[in-house]
Amino acid sequence: MDRKRSGHIISRGLEYAITFFLILAINFFLPRVMPGGPLLSITGSQGSDLPVVIDEEMKYKLMDYYHLNDPLHIQFIHYISDAFHFDLGHSIFYNVPVVDILIGRLPWTILLMGTALLLSTTFGIMTGLESAWRRGGKLDHALLVIMPFFRSIPAFFLGAIMIFVFGYKTGWFPTSGAITPYMDYAGPIDHAMDILSHLTLPMLCLTAFEMPGTYLLVRNVCVQQLGKPYVLMAESRGLKERTIKKHILINSIVPVINQIAAMLGFMVAGAVFIETVFSYPGMGMLVYNSFIERDYPVLQGAFIFMSLVVLACNYAADIACSFIDGRAGQE
């Protein structure tokens, strides 16, 4: 059985590796099939009234420097090897390596998405299980109306309302940024409180964005489990409600983990909107800003990086599930 499991893990790993390679390929070919050229802005195009600032010799030197004279497949090999050396190019707007920018933004996004994921998963599982247990009851009906309602509100609109209610009207929480400038001189406790108060609104917003999906998923899986004979058996043996719920939860945890990992890409989209609304300096706002500035290297670097993280999380979920459920991958 162990060999089967490791075989399963390796084959899934290969699939993810191929996917990542495809993402790199998309990133490589997309700019090259689009109109325009990399040196257009400094050499000037026909019909453009921008002054031409470099001569032919300089142009060839530049093209040589960036390997633009090489055939496409050589360029692609260069690209892949650079990517594996964490060289994602140079930002046009910030004029620093893309990787440095990404690493600077990473902690904030991990903080925001991590806490929101933790909260939404915890509460999603709790409400989903409770709702499934009392299916047809009042609580179930209420949740089945409230949760889709939250799913219908666009994340950026919810963020705007939160800014208005908790920021402007009551003044409880700061509405933008992740930290007050110079707060790191104020001592560790104040510093932590400051970060936490800045985190609260975006985190709640992202939780509200993510939770309905988790809730509906858990509810569906648990309702299926509730129909199974072992639940009837447990009930007829007079087991406590708590114990039966624990059984149901353990039996439905595998699809839940898999699906939550698969929804991470969706959550990234939520993070882009919410970080933009709250000006939270994470990856999502970086994506938005580099889109506005047309900072292609950063935009593509961030996409590669986010895809890598999402794929890695999915792989981790696969591995975790193969340990939880011994049957996974044995067909």
Add this chain to the structure above:
Amino acid sequence: MHEITVVQRLKSPKGISGLAILCSFIFIAIAAPFLTSYSPDDISSRPLLEPNSEHLLGTDDVGRDIFSNLLYGARTSLAVALIVSSGVLIIGTLAGVFSGYTGGNLDRVMMRGVDIFLMIPDLPLILILAAYLRPSLWNIIFILIVMGWPVGARITRAQTRTLRVSGHVDFARISGAGNWYVIKRHIVPDLYPIMITTIVMQSIRAILSESGLAFLGLGDPSYPSWGTMIKYAISYPLVFFTDAWMWWLMPAGVCITLLVLSFVLVGQALEGDK
């Protein structure tokens, strides 16, 4: 037979309220020119007017009538929802039926591809595509269809797999029916409920994505959009300090929420929740 069950399911309270909201939005979208005398692009009056009898919801920071923007925004949202969901439906159904009916290695490869495609964070990719393409409504529709069809393909494929091995299909094949005939007569008609679900789900996705992209500044400036309205309302510095948020920010957001909610309710009714 399926039509009857669909109609019966829609007769639940959720289905009826969902359809009612949806129909009123469709009415607004069609009757927009008769409900307001201003064109959404017209700079019809002084900027930042409060609501009055001429401008029901006042005017925005360049003097356009907010109410007419709201009405015409329904057109954009519904049109995007309609085109994207039918595009996804056609491509997704074709791919799903093909993959599910053929089976074998091709099916396995296609479905793994779809699974993986669904994992990739789509919004950054959409932004990359949009950064290279020009901001036009057709580009947004194109991107949303390209990113959406795998979802349709997957559920269609799952149902096709089940139908492929069911009794009546076997019977038809033994009786000498060709592949094309079986697909046309025995598989596609049984896919109608799934097709409706796909349309509902994709409409939700299309409306939220379109307004979201418009909010991020990817919208088509020549079509009024609720997302764009929210974008301008939020970026106007005084919107929260005066009462302007009530008639500038809220209506557009409430409209998106209601329209999406109507589809969600219809979807829930179709799934059979009471």
